[in-house]
Amino acid sequence: MSKEPVAVVGIGQTKHVAARRDVSIAGLVREAARRALDDAELTWADIDAVVIGKAPDFFEGVMMPELYLADALGAVGKPMLRVHTAGSVGGSTALVAANLVAARVHGTVLTLAFEKQSESNAMWGLSLPIPFQQPLLAGAGGFFAPHIRAYMRRSGAPETVGALVAYKDRRNALKNPYAHLHEHDITLDKVMASPMLWDPIRYSETCPSSDGACAMVLTDRAGAARAPRPPAWMLGGAMRSEPTLFAGKDFVSPQAGQDCAADVYRQAGITDPRREIDGAEIYVPFSWYEPMWLENLGFAGEGEGWKLTEAGVTELDGDLPVNMSGGVLSTNPIGASGMIRFAEAALQVRGQAGEHQVDGARRVLGHAYGGGSQFFSMWLVGAEPPDS
């Protein structure tokens, strides 16, 4: 028996900001969920199950927050699942929800992800003082910067590429009302002149710390037929993982990421992603990860990703726009960041992306990764249902 096609019929986000002091965690997730229901013109009673994701509990210090969020998400008397795969969690949460629909376990599922970074300090949460270990690292940037240097060495990319990505994503964010950073006076010179934090990563090439939530309503063919607005259809979705550290691990282009993308393309019948895919929302928390992931995802050959960035191919008006929403570089409620990528991909193929809409986007990739480049989750969504 074939799988049930999965449609995205509702999308909601909060306006992402540094601190939402006016709402509780429950109030924050509720706002995104309510907007997704409104978009789908559905009520709480129409939802069969809730699948929620967030990054480590240490980030807000609430153990198993899903327990206390059941009321806020209308989950009483319904199945509720919590997913956790570090930074990729927003993507894997959406895929767990999608699989429940694809397997015909549930007809309509509400999925959402959130982070309220203002309640704690993620850098603290990621660097606990483990006994007997030498404290050395300086946050996520200190972890990823050496891998970026390795990419630069391997590809021969000019030093300016990272700044080009940051300049592009911050300009794209100006067209997205939900983005956290709206830097109206951004220039390439300002990016280049920003301080080196973890050389080769400049301040302006890092992501902000945000409070935000994102929600989607996923449904089956019958649900899609009742939808008030055009649905986005899942054409392929996959997750892959690998150990954080192992002999032979390729941090620049992890095998798990390549395998994950290949699985998605196989499901969707994509043989030439560069030509057949109209845009991508890629998890880029540090600007250099755009060219790195372009290669890992098969949009460019090894060592060639930076050439797409440099030539303007990934600009909003280029022929493979990347991070039309402004990306993680402009908005980073960690647990939600992956789902925002998935939701923004769906907005594009629904033609609902507003000012950052890519004309005629028919197939768009949503991508997330997390841990030490360890967990990958991706989906490809289309304007037409699969096999039609």
Place this chain on the structure above:
Amino acid sequence: MPEVLKAPLVVEFPFTRSLGPVQSAFLTGLRERVVLGVRTADGRTLVPPVEYDPVTAEDIRDLVEVAPTGTVTTWAWNHAPRRGQPLTTPFAWVLVRLDGADTALLHALDAPGPDAVHTGMRVRIRWAAERTGAITDIACFEPYDGDRAQPAGHTGEFEDPVTGIVAAARLDYTYSPGRAQTAYINALSGRRTVGERCPSCRKVYVPPRGACPTCGVATSEQVEVGPRGTVTTFCIVNIKAKNLDIEVPYVYAHIALDGADLALHGRIGGIPYDEVRMGLRVEPVWTEGSRYPDHYRPTGEPDADYDTYKELL
């Protein structure tokens, strides 16, 4: 087998909470010695209050004052109070349904012993002398044989409401790095770096974790590596980390010790930070009383060829 290392690990953080409208009213009320619940669509009064109706999932904002007196619905005796609990002497954990409420609130009951506590007993709030807008504004409950108090019908509107709280959390662990890392750490105290070889893929893991993550088999064969190694990649850290006594800028590097199949991480010194490069040959510099090399410095050897370390970045 030598003894496995153990050490205390304390994880604590002053988490902040934005309260939202309902919890804000509830905690501000406690500050003013007013207990507020919420009324649900089906007419029940929930104390402590919630923001969303558990039955209909709709917003609930209908605040209702209840009495500071109530009835114990169930309880458990706490023989040995721990740090941070409401009372320092033995007490009862109680669920109290306040007069006017349909649900019960968890708190502490000050009683001389378990024989003095029973389900159905009447209790009242003992307010804390100093109140800030927190659940601890209720110091505890105490036995009460007077009349049911009458709430004044407060609306839940307050001057200067509490909108956020600090919720300090602390977890006490006993951490053990396990057999393999204990051996590694013990060898370091003799200024030797000892990894373990996977019996299947033959890769040498430094530091060892007792199993090969690729093959999924236990490792036990110990292999001394280094002391020299190659900088495979690095970054220059310009941010001074809290609680980390290292002057910036400093170079944080991946170092493949000779004989290891995985780079470990260390700081590079003895060379200007902007002259560090991939392929630089380095050796450890130890300081008295330290478990780890303080940093690695150039050996003066010619740089390693990229092909010799490109798999070890």
